[in-house]
Each structure stands twice: as structure tokens, then as C-alpha cells.
Amino acid sequence: MPSTEIALRIARKLHAGVEALFCLDDDSENLVQAELIGASSPVIAGVRMQVVQFGTRLLARPMTEGLSVSHVLNPADAIVTGIHGQNKLDLKLINRSAAKTPTLILAGCDPSVSILASMIRDLGVRPDLE
Numbered sequence: 001m002p003s004t005e006i007a008l009r010i011a012r013k014l015h016a017g018v019e020a021l022f023c024l025d026d027d028s029e030n031l032v033q034a035e036l037i038g039a040s041s042p043v044i045a046g047v048r049m050q051v052v053q054f055g056t057r058l059l060a061r062p063m064t065e066g067l068s069v070s071h072v073l074n075p076a077d078a079i080v081t082g083i084h085g086q087n088k089l090d091l092k093l094i095n096r097s098a099a100k101t102p103t104l105i106l107a108g109c110d111p112s113v114s115i116l117a118s119m120i121r122d123l124g125v126r127p128d129l130e
Contacts, residue, residue, distance in 0.1 A: 034060035048076035
């Protein structure tokens with residue numbers, strides 16, 4: 001619990017109101033259902049996921065070791081909270097804007113892919129490297 005002075009300084013640095021520092025997030029806004037893609041093994045609750053909006057479908061793929069070893073950091077967008085059948089997931093969103101941000105999924109092992117990823121990120125498109 002920060003003091004009033006500390007809270008005001010944090011809010012100023014974050015360009016936010018002090019209320020934003022002390023409000024409780026309504027988790028129901030952060031709960032979504034998505035379709036599982038790109039999983040080579042069964043997914044369990046607690047797995048970190050990336051989400052992509054594709055038309056009317058919300059797709060989610062697990063954050064695998066290959067993604068974290070990539071030359072470009074791919075942060076997780078959600079965490080699995082439940083599984084329905086083989087490809088339906090309940091997710092808690094960490095990054096609410098992820099599904100709304102244009103995303104380009106790139107697959108390849110050429111080092112130039114990371115250069116391309118940084119260039120498209122500058123254009124407001126989120127690269128998702130495979």
C-alpha cells in the first residue's frame with residue numbers, strides 16, 4: 001500500500017489517474033473462449049497463450065519453448081483457465097488489446113525474419129513468430 005505521495009508520483013509517471021492504481025479489475029471482462037491452434041501436445045490450465053483474431057474467430061496458440069528462444073520477444077496474451085474437448089479453451093486475457101491489434105504470423109528460420117518483425121512492429125502490426 002503506497003503512501004498518497006508515492007501513489008500520486010506513480011500515477012503521474014504512468015499518465016493515469018490515482019483511481020486506476022487502486023481499482024479492482026473485473027475479471028469477467030478478461031475471460032474469453034478461443035479455438036486452440038498449433039499445439040503439438042495437450043494443453044493444460046496455466047499455460048501461457050498468444051491470441052489472434054481471425055475474422056470472427058479468436059485463435060490461441062501455446063507459448064512454446066521455440067517462441068521464447070526467438071530473436072523477437074513474443075509476450076503472452078492470455079492464460080488457459082479451462083479446456084473443453086480438444087480445441088476449445090477458456091482464457092484469462094493478460095493483454096486485452098492483443099486480439100484487436102493487427103497481427104502477422106511469420107514462420108521461418110532465416111535470421112532476417114527478426115529484422116522484418118521489427119520493421120512491421122514499427123508500422124503498428126504485431127509480429128508473431130513461429
